[in-house]
Amino acid sequence: MDELELLKKDWRKQNTTYKQLSAKEIYPILQKKSSSIVKTLFYISVGELVFWILINSIPYFSSDSYRERLNAVYSNEYVFAGLTFISYGVILLFIYLLFKSHKAISATDNAKKLMESILKTRRVIKYYVIYNLVMVSISMLVGTYFAIVNDPKLTDSISHFNNKQVFMAYAIIIGVTAFLILIIWLFYKLLYGLLLKRLNRNYQELKKLEF
């Protein structure tokens, strides 16, 4: 193709047209901070971990009545210890997986592999969020159930409800939980959607080449 040869010829001549940076000008650049999406993704994942750990721990440690209620619900010591062990185990597992996937991201990999490593890290964060959302929904529903069963005042009020009112009460609780989860989920979709929009587009473009 003649046109491309012309472009190539011109492209080669470009070497002489760029403003050349001296070593003195390059040194300060090395001290500057990166603003890559990997760094942003890293901060988000650390933020996720801290956020969900705080969400799960603050109410327990800051509110006596909540702690008492929770202790009443999980009156069996072994059940409580087991659940605590599992929840911290899951957090540790996610920390390990995140660390491993972040470590695997390397700018020296080929373009496709680099994109896959970043998307893998994003998937780990996604699973962590899903896990927490599921746990929040379960705790809200189970917590409400036990609160009703264990709280005499609540049990008394509910005993005056007719079937329709009981159904409505449960529907409201489930609806509110579902709405909260939907809002959080949409927030994540937007956050990662904006951050990884270009990456996803380019990855799809590369994948298309395989067919």
Added chain:
Amino acid sequence: MNKELEHSFVELLEKHQNIIHKVCRLYTNNYDAHNDLFQEITIQLWRAYPKFRGDSKFSTWMYRVGLNTAITLYRKSKRSIITQDFDGVEFRMKAEDYDNTEEEQLKTLYKAVHELNDIEKALIFLYLEDKDYREISETMGISEVNARVKMNRIKTKLKTILNP
């Protein structure tokens, strides 16, 4: 990082900096964005440098990190959104080197290249840098056959833009 490592890196980068400039030239559309991307590529290269073993040429390694940064890692700054009339003329040789038809053709060609998507730009960049299909496929993570097919499609696309 020790001073010796830093010194050897800066020396190599100074010598091969045009590779980064050319990547920036292709993926940005104004002076500030060019500098931003140049900085990010330099940072990524510096971070990866301790693992550079020298079994590949420094320049080959730079192509990979440079393109990866431009295509994947670089988070576009607000400054890159500001568009200016940037058709490559300011980067090219003086107009008298070409006759008018060539000049016009080149102008259109550069404009057409800027309209390509990120992946197509990467392929055309490696082609313009005289890389063979093996190297193109290794840099992009696609097979040689697919690199060849895609390259032909890009050529046709450019040809169509030039001769509608």
